[in-house]
Amino acid sequence: xxxxxxxxxxxxxxxxxxxxxxxxxxxxxxxxxxxxxxxxxxxxxxxxxxxxxxxxxxxxxxxxxxxxxxxxxxxxxxxxxxxxxxxxxxxxxxxxxxxxxxxxxxxxxxxxxxxxxxxxxxxxxxxxxxxxxxxxxxxxxxxxxxxxxxxxxxxxxxxxxxxxxxxxxxxxxxxxxxxxxxxxxxxxxxxxxxxxxxxxxxxxxxxxxxxxxxxxxxxxxxxxxxxxxxxxxxxxxxxxxxxxxxxxxxxxxxxxxxxxxxxxxxxxxxxxxxxxxxxxxxxxxxxxxxxxxxxxxxxxxxxxxxxxxxxxxxxxxxx
Amino acid sequence: xxxxxxxxxxxxxxxxxxxxxxxxxxxxxxxxxxxxxxxxxxxxxxxxxxxxxxxxxxxxxxxxxxxxxxxxxxxxxxxxxxxxxxxxxxxxxxxxxxxxxxxxxxxxxxxxxxxxxxxxxxxxxxxxxxxxxxxxxxxxxxxxxxxxxxxxxxxxxxxxxxxxxxxxxxxxxxxxxxxxxxxxxxxxxxxxxxxxxxxxxxxxxxxxxxxxxxxxxxxxxxxxxxxxxxxxxxxxxxxxxxxxxxxxxxxxxxxxxxxxxxxxxxxxxxxxxxxxxxxxxxxxxx
Numbered sequence: 120x121x122x123x124x125x126x127x128x129x130x131x132x133x134x135x136x137x138x139x140x141x142x143x144x145x146x147x148x149x150x151x152x153x154x155x156x157x158x159x160x161x162x163x164x165x166x167x168x169x170x171x172x173x174x175x176x177x178x179x180x181x182x183x184x185x186x187x188x189x190x191x192x193x194x195x196x197x198x199x200x201x202x203x204x205x206x207x208x209x210x211x212x213x214x215x216x217x218x219x220x221x222x223x224x225x226x227x228x229x230x231x232x233x234x235x236x237x238x239x240x241x242x243x244x245x246x247x248x249x250x251x252x253x254x255x256x257x258x259x260x261x262x263x264x265x266x267x268x269x270x271x272x273x274x275x276x277x278x279x280x281x282x283x284x285x286x287x288x289x290x291x292x293x294x295x296x297x298x299x300x301x302x303x304x305x306x307x308x309x310x311x312x313x314x315x316x317x318x319x320x321x322x323x324x325x326x327x328x329x330x331x332x333x334x335x336x337x338x339x340x341x342x343x344x345x346x347x348x349x350x351x352x353x354x355x356x357x358x359x360x361x362x363x364x365x366x367x368x369x370x371x372x373x374x375x376x377x378x379x380x381x382x383x384x385x386x387x388x389x390x391x392x393x394x395x396x397x398x399x400x401x402x403x404x405x406x407x408x409x410x411x412x413x414x415x416x417x418x419x420x421x422x423x424x425x426x427x428x429x430x431x432x433x434x435x436x437x438x
Numbered sequence: 439x440x441x442x443x444x445x446x447x448x449x450x451x452x453x454x455x456x457x458x459x460x461x462x463x464x465x466x467x468x469x470x471x472x473x474x475x476x477x478x479x480x481x482x483x484x485x486x487x488x489x490x491x492x493x494x495x496x497x498x499x500x501x502x503x504x505x506x507x508x509x510x511x512x513x514x515x516x517x518x519x520x521x522x523x524x525x526x527x528x529x530x531x532x533x534x535x536x537x538x539x540x541x542x543x544x545x546x547x548x549x550x551x552x553x554x555x556x557x558x559x560x561x562x563x564x565x566x567x568x569x570x571x572x573x574x575x576x577x578x579x580x581x582x583x584x585x586x587x588x589x590x591x592x593x594x595x596x597x598x599x600x601x602x603x604x605x606x607x608x609x610x611x612x613x614x615x616x617x618x619x620x621x622x623x624x625x626x627x628x629x630x631x632x633x634x635x636x637x638x639x640x641x642x643x644x645x646x647x648x649x650x651x652x653x654x655x656x657x658x659x660x661x662x663x664x665x666x667x668x669x670x671x672x673x674x675x676x677x678x679x680x681x682x683x684x685x686x687x688x689x690x691x692x693x694x695x696x697x698x699x700x701x702x703x704x705x706x707x708x709x710x711x712x713x714x715x716x717x718x719x720x721x722x723x724x
Contacts, residue, residue: 197548202524210548213692222614226692227556228548231519231533239544246563269478305543310498310534419531 121245123427124295125288127181128397129174129263130384134162137279144271144279154277159359161382164281165266172214174263179219179286185259188288189219194247194258195226198240200233200388200417201264212261221259233312233417234355235303237262237389238425241287242301248291260287262389273313274418276324278357279385285393296427299410300341303423304334312418323420327361331422332368335414338424342410349426350409352376353395355416357386377404391415392425405429455511457604457700460660460667461504462594466494478528495595497525497575498535504599505536508571516570519545520557522658523580523587542567550689551639554600554659555696558609561602572600576660586691591656598663611696620688623695631699633684637665641688653687662687666700 137144137151140163146154154160166174175197179185185192197212212226229240237260244258263284271280309315309323339346346369354362359381366373377395384394392413399405406429413425497519508514519532524547533543542564546557554574561570575597578590600606615623621643628636628645636650639662644650651669653661662685669683682701688694 199548202528202545202547209691212548225556225611225613225694226549227546227553229544230547231531231543231545233531236544243544243560243563247559250563267478273478303542304539305533305537307534307537310531310537312529312531312534314529419534421533 120291121242121248121298122290122293122295123241123287123298124257124290124293125182125184126285126393126396126400127178127183128283128285128390128394129177129181130283130394131164131166131169131281134164134383137161137163139163143268145268154279154358157360158277159378159381160277160279160385162281162385163279164283164384166282169282170214171211171263171265174265174282174284175211175215175261175286176218178263178284179215179259179261182286182288184288185219185286188257189221190223191253191255191257192221192224192259193251193253193256194244195221195224195261196240196244196258197226197228197261198237198389199228199230199264200236201270202230211264215261219259224259231419232303232421232423233419234386234389234391235415235417235421235423237285237393238301238413238415238423239303240389241289241298241425244289245291245298248289251291254291256290258289260289261285262287262387262393264388266388270313276357276361281385281387283384283387283390283394285390285397287393294430296429299343299426299428300338301423301425302334302338302341303421304330306330306420306422309418309420312420327416327420328364328368330420331414331416331424332365334422335365335369335412335424338412338426342426344410344426346371348410349375350406350411350429351399351404352412352414353392353399354378354414355386355391356381356384356395357391357416389415455508455601455604457601457606458663458667458670459504459507459599460664461500461597461599463493463495463500463503463597464594466496466499475527475529493578493593493595494526495577496527496530497521497577498530498532500575500595500597501532501536501573504573504597505571508599508601513540513569514571515540515542516561516564516567517541517543518557518560518570518572519543519575520553520572520659521545521547521575522550522553523577526577526579526581549694550691551659551661551687552611552689552692552694552696554598554663555609555611555687555698558600558602558606558698559611562609568603570602572602574598574600574660574663576658587658589656590658591654596657596660596664598660598667600663605700605702606698607701609696609698611694613692613694615688615693615695617690617693620695624686627686627697628684631682631684631697633682633699635669635681635683637662637669637683637685639687641690642686670700
């Protein structure tokens, strides 16, 4: 059993309007209008002073339970969208260990599912714990990366990528939300990601809603549930318009998808579903005992969905 | 690109799966500078990117060659990549290039030379995917200056495929191991393993009381496993008893020590010893 015991997030406190950063992101006046009116995007929220490691540390330090449980953390996984790109001796996931008091843990990055690597890392954390001799061992799953203007310029989906991050404490028991199912699919036709041709991008946009809807259906079925049982979908925050198309295919009311963060955070590498989780818990929108679904899509193209069941009282992660 | 493969020749000819399979890749065709890629690198680095030298084999290209070899000898349902340096094209998706419904592809990185050991540990955590392979990847060229990488082999890119189910047990890791503690910890670990041969990473001291062989110093994550492949190829058909070879690597950058013992007859890799068992940094906190 994989249990999501606690989630904390870091959202850069200052957001700039798309008009303010239009030059930096190479957005025209018309682009800004379309992004805001059609795609539901509004803010570019990054922390220009923070390193990649800082983003992770900020989120992890907001976990009230990490300090007392730090000695039980065996694994620290960084679910990453962008593969390593700096000095090989100084990756973010290693830099966070000493500041967080976790220098005895085995730390590494998990990639290849692009922005769906966060869900992959959560599944893998549960598997590593299940295979561990210590039933009280914990894993810390971190998501969040620096967002560079060039990435925003070449992303095939209309979105704005920010720098929100999340830290998830995972156990194989204890209080928290139980993972019921995990489903993923890779569509290799779109392996070129940001280097896709215009024709491939067009096919990707056509195929995207149906493929994501299908992966969600399979995840829900694997959990032994119907789509109507899902209390809320905690999506990636790429944009609002894509979820309108997906929910129509699922025959799911749009208000069952938590989209309140799309204008605030925009998309954040791998972290979106967890950022949304924290928001719905804080807003008391996740009743105990009810199933919910995390969803994400990564370039490449990787589709992923995970169903969990909320346990314990609402607002349970408040310090 | 010219790929040169090495494994136990007799087994390969017979079409059997082999525990370790290494490959050297010569210069890839094409490889022209890509302005968009240079732009992506430029904004991620604190220094200007440099024009890449090296052989220009992408992780996807190297994996496609090795996966074809692996699939010729049996099914494959899990592929765990392990690498130290980044793929030369950060836009490349190996998972996309190898996409098939039954195959899960993921990668372990940001752990220096210990990434392959973690990849073996990860493979063992998927009992529902018994046909697993680990592919360790080294590209000598990176688009930035890094003095730690100056001694790498710039004549070839390297890859090694491991089949975890064929005798890799146990895998062990220790975190927070300072340089002055490496020798004593290694000695203790080897006395537990009792190998016939120890293959050492370049930063490790020779062990007392055990035969040992030094891995090549011009490779990163593939170094110790290339040496294991060479040892197994050299020894194929010449021994009449179970051999135990313990592969040990130390990563000074993260103060991590890891080992895996390969033997011809051992339990499936899913019964790996949990890691880490020793937490030097924790001892004073408890």
